[in-house]
Amino acid sequence: MGKEECKTMLDALNKVTACYRHLVIALGSTSDSQNLREELKRTRKKAQELAVANRTKLTALLKDKTISKDDRAEYERLWVLFSSSMELLEVDMKRSLEIGQDFPLKVPTRHLIQTGMTGSTTTVAARAMSVQNMKYEADSNIDTADLRDLQTEISQVSQMMEEMEMKVQVAPWAVEAKQEAGAELKSNMSVGNSSVGVISICEEEPKEEEGGGGSSKGFASICAVIVFFIIVFAALILGYLVINMS
Amino acid sequence: MTIRNAIRDHGQRYRPRMACLQKAEKVLLEMQDPRTGVKSQPQRLVITTIPHAITGEDIIAWLADRFQIDTQEARSFGSMLVALGYIYPLQDHKRLLIKPDASLYRFQTPYFWPTQQWPVEDTDYAIYLAKRNIRKKGILELHEQEQYNRLHKWMNHKWDFIVMQAKEQYRAAKERKKPDRVVFECQERAYWVVHRPPPGTVSAMDYGLERRIDPNADETKTPDFYERIMIFTQQSIMRPRVKSSVSIGALVKYCTTYNSHDPFLSKCLPSNPWLTDDVTFWTLNRLNVEVPSKMRVERWTFSFGELLSDPRGRDDFRLFLKKEFSSENLAFWESCEDLKWGTAATMREKAEQIYKTFLARGAPRWINIDGKTMEITVNGLRHPHRYVLDAAQTHIYMLMKKDKYGRYIKSPVFKDTMKKAICPEEHKFSDAQLEQNAKNRRPSLSPIILRQQELEQRAKMAANAPVDITQLCRFTTPVPHLAVYSGITDSPSLAFPAPSPACPSPISVALDSTSACERRLEADERKPEALGPVRGPVSKSRMALSLRRLLKRGCTPATMFASLSPKCHSAAGTSSRIQPISPDEPSQAPPRRIGNFFQIKVDIPPECRIYPIESEDEDEANRSASRGGVGTKEIICPWESLTPHNGTG
Numbered sequence: 001m002g003k004e005e006c007k008t009m010l011d012a013l014n015k016v017t018a019c020y021r022h023l024v025i026a027l028g029s030t031s032d033s034q035n036l037r038e039e040l041k042r043t044r045k046k047a048q049e050l051a052v053a054n055r056t057k058l059t060a061l062l063k064d065k066t067i068s069k070d071d072r073a074e075y076e077r078l079w080v081l082f083s084s085s086m087e088l089l090e091v092d093m094k095r096s097l098e099i100g101q102d103f104p105l106k107v108p109t110r111h112l113i114q115t116g117m118t119g120s121t122t123t124v125a126a127r128a129m130s131v132q133n134m135k136y137e138a139d140s141n142i143d144t145a146d147l148r149d150l151q152t153e154i155s156q157v158s159q160m161m162e163e164m165e166m167k168v169q170v171a172p173w174a175v176e177a178k179q180e181a182g183a184e185l186k187s188n189m190s191v192g193n194s195s196v197g198v199i200s201i202c203e204e205e206p207k208e209e210e211g212g213g214g215s216s217k218g219f220a221s222i223c224a225v226i227v228f229f230i231i232v233f234a235a236l237i238l239g240y241l242v243i244n245m246s
Numbered sequence: 247m248t249i250r251n252a253i254r255d256h257g258q259r260y261r262p263r264m265a266c267l268q269k270a271e272k273v274l275l276e277m278q279d280p281r282t283g284v285k286s287q288p289q290r291l292v293i294t295t296i297p298h299a300i301t302g303e304d305i306i307a308w309l310a311d312r313f314q315i316d317t318q319e320a321r322s323f324g325s326m327l328v329a330l331g332y333i334y335p336l337q338d339h340k341r342l343l344i345k346p347d348a349s350l351y352r353f354q355t356p357y358f359w360p361t362q363q364w365p366v367e368d369t370d371y372a373i374y375l376a377k378r379n380i381r382k383k384g385i386l387e388l389h390e391q392e393q394y395n396r397l398h399k400w401m402n403h404k405w406d407f408i409v410m411q412a413k414e415q416y417r418a419a420k421e422r423k424k425p426d427r428v429v430f431e432c433q434e435r436a437y438w439v440v441h442r443p444p445p446g447t448v449s450a451m452d453y454g455l456e457r458r459i460d461p462n463a464d465e466t467k468t469p470d471f472y473e474r475i476m477i478f479t480q481q482s483i484m485r486p487r488v489k490s491s492v493s494i495g496a497l498v499k500y501c502t503t504y505n506s507h508d509p510f511l512s513k514c515l516p517s518n519p520w521l522t523d524d525v526t527f528w529t530l531n532r533l534n535v536e537v538p539s540k541m542r543v544e545r546w547t548f549s550f551g552e553l554l555s556d557p558r559g560r561d562d563f564r565l566f567l568k569k570e571f572s573s574e575n576l577a578f579w580e581s582c583e584d585l586k587w588g589t590a591a592t593m594r595e596k597a598e599q600i601y602k603t604f605l606a607r608g609a610p611r612w613i614n615i616d617g618k619t620m621e622i623t624v625n626g627l628r629h630p631h632r633y634v635l636d637a638a639q640t641h642i643y644m645l646m647k648k649d650k651y652g653r654y655i656k657s658p659v660f661k662d663t664m665k666k667a668i669c670p671e672e673h674k675f676s677d678a679q680l681e682q683n684a685k686n687r688r689p690s691l692s693p694i695i696l697r698q699q700e701l702e703q704r705a706k707m708a709a710n711a712p713v714d715i716t717q718l719c720r721f722t723t724p725v726p727h728l729a730v731y732s733g734i735t736d737s738p739s740l741a742f743p744a745p746s747p748a749c750p751s752p753i754s755v756a757l758d759s760t761s762a763c764e765r766r767l768e769a770d771e772r773k774p775e776a777l778g779p780v781r782g783p784v785s786k787s788r789m790a791l792s793l794r795r796l797l798k799r800g801c802t803p804a805t806m807f808a809s810l811s812p813k814c815h816s817a818a819g820t821s822s823r824i825q826p827i828s829p830d831e832p833s834q835a836p837p838r839r840i841g842n843f844f845q846i847k848v849d850i851p852p853e854c855r856i857y858p859i860e861s862e863d864e865d866e867a868n869r870s871a872s873r874g875g876v877g878t879k880e881i882i883c884p885w886e887s888l889t890p891h892n893g894t895g
Contacts, residue, residue, distance in 0.1 A: 011410070018414035022422075025433075028356035030298065031426070084369070084407040096366065097343045099356045111278035114286055114298040115355045116429040123421040139792045168543065177405035181398045183383050 002061055008055065010024045010085070013050045014128075017085050017092075019128030020047060022121065024096045028103040029115035037105070038138040039125035040096060041116050041146050046129060047089055048153065054082050055164065062168055071176075083164060090157050097150050105143045110201075264453055267360055268486040269332070274353065283862055284308045286454075288337065289350055294425045299336060299350040306346050321346055329450035331360050334436030340447050342440065360451060366441045369404060374398040374438055376412035389444050448686040474740065507541060515541070519674035523683035527692075531668060533557045534703070540667040547655060554579075566659040568651065573828075574611035575642050575650070578604045582639040586632050597630035603637070615641045623741040751881050 026036060061067070061075050104110060114239050126134050139145075256312050277283045287300035302324070310320035322628050324344035327333050328351070335341070336350040375394045378387060384392060396561065397550050398405060400764060417425060443449040506512050516526050530539055546553040546562075553559040561575070567573040570580070578600070585596045615623075625632040654660055675683065 014407075015414050018411060018418045020414065022418050022430075025355055025357045026428070035668050066438060076641070080403055081407045081410070084404050085411075088411070091364075091367075096848065103356065111280070111283075113274070113278055113353050113356060116289075116296045116298040116352050117426045119356070119423040119426040121422065124418050127418060127421050173403050175403040177402050179406050179409045181378065181395065182384065183405075184380050184412050184461060188322075196419075232730065 001072065002057070003078075006054070006057055006061065006075075009050060012079055013047065013054055013082070013085050014129050016047045016122040017089050019043060019124050020089065021092050022124045023128075024099070026117060026121050027096055028099045029113050029117050031115075031119060031121065032103065032105070032112050033120070034105065034120055034138070034140070034142060035134075035136050037100070037142045037146060038078045038136055039134065041122060041138070041142070041149070043125060043128045044093065044150070044153065045194050050188060051086060051089070051157070051160070051235060055160065060166060061155070062170070076170050077171045077175050077178070079168065080172045083172065084159075086157070086161055086164075088153070090161060093150065093154050093157060093241075097147060097154060100143060100147055100150070106141070112114060213241055263754060269357065270327060270330060270332055273312075273327070273448045275838075276312070277305075279354070289352075291428065294428065296425045296429055299352055300333075301348050301350060302345045303347060305333070305344060306353065319344070326450065329438060329440070329448070331358065331440035331451075334432070334439075339432075340439060340444055342450070352432070354436060355433055358365055358433055360440070364847065368397060368401060370400055371438065371442055372408045372410045373415065374434060376408055377416050380412065380416055387444065393442065445687065446681075507545060513672065515539070515672055516670040517675070522673060522674070522675050522680060523687055524673060525690075526670065526673070530668070534561070538663070538667055540664075540669045543664050544669045546660075547868075553651065553654075562659060562663055563650075563654055566654045566657050569657075569659065570650070570653070572650065574604060574613050575646050577611060578613045579642050579646070581638055582635045585635060593632060597627055600635065601627055610736065613638075613642060613836060614645075626812060691770075712845075719873075 020040070023036065023040050023043060026032060027040070058075065058079055062072075062079065067075070103112060122134050126132065262555060278640065284304050286298045286300050289296045302586065305324050305327075306317060309315070309323050310317055313320070313323075315323070321344055324333075325342070325755055326334065328344055329342045330743055332356055335345075336352060338349070342649045345682050371393070376385070376398065378390065379394070383612075397455075401408065422430065439447060441451060497503070507550065509518055514527060517524050519525050519527050523603045529535075531542060531758055546559045553563055553609065560580075564573060564576055567576050581596070581600050581604070585593060585600065588596060601609075601624075603609055604611055605615075606612075615638050619641050623635060623638045
């Protein structure tokens with residue numbers, strides 16, 4: 001169904017946005033390097049592809065007038081998710097442009113900030129690109145060459161955001177969130193190095209059902225506890241009677 | 247094309263320029279030089295070793311060396327860098343200052359630097375709190391918990407996104423190696439300590455109001471731009487100039503006078519609340535404290551303006567003037583201030599009230615201003631506006647300043663106050679006590695409550711003000727219920743309705759009060775005079791009059807007869823008679839509650855038309871006959887005579 005596809009794609013976009021932010025944070029520090037710039041470029045491209053795909057899908061769904069009210073509310077919620085992701089992405093792209101311009105790699109008099117981070121960000125990028133290992137093939141002047149591309153991409157993204165705001169009539173403040181406060185604690189965080197493979201749908205299920213299942217799970221546990229106490233109480237009464245009789 | 251604006255802010259709000267940020271960034275970059283920069287060392291944690299930690303003393307030494315300044319200044323500079331968020335402490339992360347010992351610091355990554363054009367977003371903060379929630383398994387600090395709840399309420403529509411993004415970022419962070427993960431957590435935490443400071447941390451990021459124009463944008467050179475520059479330079483040329491010796495002399499005098507009173511430059515007794523978190527200073531210097539402090543009293547001697555602007559000083563001055571029997575000056579000045587600063591709706595009646603109380607001839611608290619000023623003021627009062635009494639107010643101000651102020655400073659009242667003034671001892675807090683104070687900080691009273699208290703006090707003062715016996719005129723008495731600084735109250739026999747919502751017209755008010763006064767006089771005097779009419783114009787008999795009124799107004803007989811009896815006055819009846827103010831129909835309002843059954847002859851000149859006892863028809867008829875005269879006859883405001891009123895006839 002359209003909704004599931006949408007959710008999958010949104011999750012992918014979300015993941016790429018998060019990884020992109022991690023990469024941008026490392027920019028300009030001692031963990032900055034040629035590789036990082038390339039990682040940024042590729043993650044960015046992937047994010048843009050996902051963004052365009054998401055946008056076409058969601059606009060198609062929202063333009064459809066024949067959907068029910070609940071469906072429409074759901075699509076609006078997804079739209080808000082999408083636009084928030086895009087906002088974060090846009091800001092991160094602009095900042096990476098700025099920091100990239102301020103910290104060119106090849107100039108020897110320009111020193112990188114000694115932040116204490118020295119490791120590489122390969123694994124983060126690999127997670128973003130959903131591959132096992134990253135291959136680096138860019139040439140040495142990637143930092144300057146990339147910046148021009150980055151500028152055009154930023155303007156594209158800004159344009160897309162403007163179009164989105166104008167064309168799609170969704171009131172973001174009217175959307176109600178499904179997650180309640182503290183929802184982030186409920187998902188299973190025991191997943192260590194999460195699967196770097198293809199985005200699997202089964203990863204989504206626990207997140208989605210949490211909202212509905214959580215409450216019923218709690219209720220069941222409360223019932224069990226109550227029953228336990230009733231039984232203990234009954235046992236105590238019986239014991240007391242037995243002692244009294246003897 | 248410059249990609250400048252941070253967010254698509256259609257409200258066009260820009261943060262004001264913080265020039266220090268770019269300069270600090272340059273300094274930071276210089277510090278990074280491996281040869282000439284700050285020496286770094288590895289930080290040893292339990293399992294891992296993280297490089298690039300710097301000690302506080304190294305930073306201070308480097309700064310002192312680079313800028314050729316002394317250690318104290320280098321320390322303040324270093325603390326500023328920490329407070330802005332360019333360097334963060336590794337131990338004691340909530341206190342943003344440099345300690346000149348071996349405590350460790352680290353540089354912040356450029357993404358987390360404070361910059362002009364990237365405002366700190368609440369969305370990011372919400373994501374950070376959610377991540378922290380995951381990491382701490384639900385145990386957040388108190389202020390973080392509060393912020394979390396608040397953001398959950400206000401950003402509810404984005405909450406799904408925030409949760410999703412928080413989880414993803416948490417997972418992405420786990421992809422990095424352990425030392426980098428630790429560093430990243432420290433970095434993020436330091437960033438949010440600077441931009442969302444926990445209680446007890448002073449924030450350096452208060453940048454004031456947001457601007458409408460981007461301070462970093464270049465202004466395009468349109469003709470309008472040049473025109474503005476031309477106007478500016480023309481006005482600069484035309485501005486009157488003062489000799490620099492004079493202006494510098496004034497500055498020097500100001501500085502020497504106020505030097506010891508400035509909390510930045512000298513000690514603040516008992517202690518500066520901003521530094522020690524102890525509010526004794528503010529409680530001792532409240533607006534209406536009983537015993538002022540010595541410094542405050544000393545300030546009153548600097549100039550008259552200082553005395554008046556301090557409410558406690560003003561009280562003292564008022565006391566002094568009362569003893570000298572010239573308190574009407576201060577009362578007039580205060581009521582002018584009230585007019586200037588009051589709401590536009592009350593302006594008209596306030597102006598009228600002030601006129602009646604202070605300016606009219608025969609007014610109860612008549613102030614002494616020269617004829618020209620009086621003429622200007624009275625003319626202005628035809629169309630009262632906020633600054634109509636400015637000339638008179640200035641005159642009275644200068645009068646008080648030249649004459650009374652000098653006498654006040656030499657008076658026993660002031661000397662008494664100065665003797666009683668307290669000089670609190672300085673606090674000496676230890677570090678532990680300072681921390682305790684920081685924890686015990688409480689917000690002060692809400693300004694709404696303070697304003698209510700102020701209004702209550704003002705009303706109380708207006709009601710209980712001492713009677714100025716020398717100023718009480720037998721023709722008029724003021725009306726206290728408007729709670730303007732009339733300051734005089736009448737004897738208890740007058741039970742005026744406490745602030746009646748429908749304000750009577752000034753005529754009725756005047757007539758009200760005059761009749762009341764007259765009644766009191768008559769009650770006091772009780773001259774057994776003939777029952778003949780008081781004077782010519784009063785020809786009709788009272789009963790006929792009242793009967794006519796009865797038929798006209800349809801009033802209940804009870805109140806009618808009640809109003810006829812000499813001493814009683816039904817306040818309820820009065821207020822029912824007094825109709826809402828309508829400036830073009832003042833004649834409808836005058837009450838008839840004061841009726842004199844007995845015609846008591848009182849020794850009042852015949853042309854004095856203050857008595858409302860006869861019907862208002864006669865009032866109207868006679869009023870149209872004898873206009874003009876600023877208050878020689880009855881106290882009608884001269885501008886009232888200009889408004890044509892329809893007779894009720």
